[in-house]
Amino acid sequence: MDSQTLAAQTAETGHIGHGEHPPYLRHHFENAPQQREAATFGMWLFLLTEIMFFGGLFCAYLIFRNWYYPAFVAGSHTLHIWAGTLNTTLLIISSFTMAMAVHAAETRMRKAIMGWMIVTIILGCGFLCVKAYEWHDEWVDHHVPGLNFSPESFLHGSKAYPDDKLSLDMAEKTQLYYSLYFAMTGMHALHMIIGVSLLTILLIQVYGGKYVNGHVAPIENFGLYWHFVDIVWIFLFPLLYLISRHQ
């Protein structure tokens, strides 16, 4: 742009290039929809790297489950199915409330955004509390490999599953199940903690009047992240809790 054009434009619109676009539009984008599209594209690329990351853990789980099948079945039998179901329910409802928060941002309703965000934060924290309760149980039962583990409970069968009598060698292999269990649920919980923290920051920003002028990309992209974390749990739940019930 030469100086003449610049001067003409400045005279016409008051200042350079700001005449007819919203304040949140960066200058390297043509218009707001293009900026939003680019943000969505970038967010999805990030989520794809996350899929590969969790995918590696899922793959390891499937392979080792085939190798040490009895150990993985016995390990899975020690989890509380009610806790897994409750957590799945909490996460699905939180995904719904997050979708509603994005909708409220799109329709520019500040109070509604904040309300749905607060409900989402509460549900996310509820999930983490149930998870913490489960981890505490596993600690008490000596099922934490490396820190507090004993194969004892797998040698004689449990009350619910009297047939779970493993040889000492196979009972030791349940550590592999618990290692993957803690790695996967731990990484998932870390994502939840990051999610709740980011959501709290967004909530404070919305309280301060941000994102209510049609600038929904940050909230929408956070929504994508939150739903992704939900999807990871949608697969963790059957793989860790459900598929070994009857084996």
Added chain:
Amino acid sequence: MEQQQGEHHEHEHHLHLPHGPSEPTHHEEHIVSPKVYLIIGTCLLILTATTTAVSYIELGAFNAVVAILIACIKMTLVILFFMHVKYSSGLTKLTVAAGFFTFIVLITMTMTDYMSRAWGRW
């Protein structure tokens, strides 16, 4: 590429040529109605109840098949509706599809290798 070449031209005529939604990089945003979210949320809860209930029925190897199938249905619902992919641009759809395709290729090849090495011993 075409976009970049046309950029200089577009800047000069910025005020005269407002870009319509027909531009390939521009996608008309669609606001999904709360009713859709409510229906999808309810479906997800029903599927969760179903997968838990089915896990109590003895189906042998099919317990795992059914559980993973239901998880895939749930994932599809979340991606299409909660994550707006159904209403997104071709670019977003292609990105998501390409990512999942690559992921499935990686998993399939790895599992094929592990299964064929221990052929007959599992």
